[in-house]
Amino acid sequence: MKEKELRRSLAVLPMGTVMKLTSLTARQIRYYEAQDLVFPQRSDGNRRMYSLNDVDRLLEIKDYLADGVNVAGIKAIYNQQQRAAQEKKSAESQPLTDDDVRRILQDEFIRQGGLGHPAPGIQQQRPF
DNA sequence: ATTCTGACA
DNA sequence: TGTCAGGA
Numbered sequence: 540m541k542e543k544e545l546r547r548s549l550a551v552l553p554m555g556t557v558m559k560l561t562s563l564t565a566r567q568i569r570y571y572e573a574q575d576l577v578f579p580q581r582s583d584g585n586r587r588m589y590s591l592n593d594v595d596r597l598l599e600i601k602d603y604l605a606d607g608v609n610v611a612g613i614k615a616i617y618n619q620q621q622r623a624a625q626e627k628k629s630a631e632s633q634p635l636t637d638d639d640v641r642r643i644l645q646d647e648f649i650r651q652g653g654l655g656h657p658a659p660g661i662q663q664q665r666p667f
Numbered sequence: 668a669t670t671c672t673g674a675c676a
Numbered sequence: 677t678g679t680c681a682g683g684a
Contacts, residue, residue, distance in 0.1 A: 554670060565670080566677060584684055586670055 550580040550588035557589045561597045568597065574610045576600050576617070 554565055561568070571577050572587070577596050579587040589597075603613050629636065635643075 564677075566679085569671085570677080584670080585672095 547591040550582075550590045550593070552589040552591075552594065554587055554589075557594055557597065560594050561601060563597060563601060571597065571600055571610075574614065576610065576613055 552560070554568065557563075557568060558565060568577075569587075572579060577589075577593055577600070579589045579593055582588045600613055603616070608616075
């Protein structure tokens with residue numbers, strides 16, 4: 540169930556394809572990017588490359604606009620969504636944070652007789 | 668043939 | 677937002 544999300548996030552669609560998939564004009568699609576509503580990757584000759592997730596987001600933007608929500612409003616919605624997602628990852632959902640794991644492994648290594656040398660592979664671990 | 672940026676009769 | 681210019 541992880542392979543699928545990887546594919547959906549692969550930027551392989553050029554402008555023309557996205558235009559057909561969303562019924563939006565190139566002008567509009569570029570404008571939404573300028574407003575930081577979508578972040579397509581760039582490829583070879585500075586060409587925008589969109590993922591299926593990007594297309595979904597554009598479709599989403601499209602009907603938010605149709606419902607009378609302005610660009611600022613849409614931006615606010617995404618900001619709060621990203622905010623909610625961050626909180627779920629750090630506190631509630633995850634019993635052990637990366638920081639917790641690092642500290643636990645460190646303590647265990649010392650208890651086994653190690654001398655202050657961090658266990659290989661985990662000493663440079665930086666949470667977040 | 669396609670897409671990109673900048674600009675506005 | 678449309679559309680045209682001038683490049684890549």
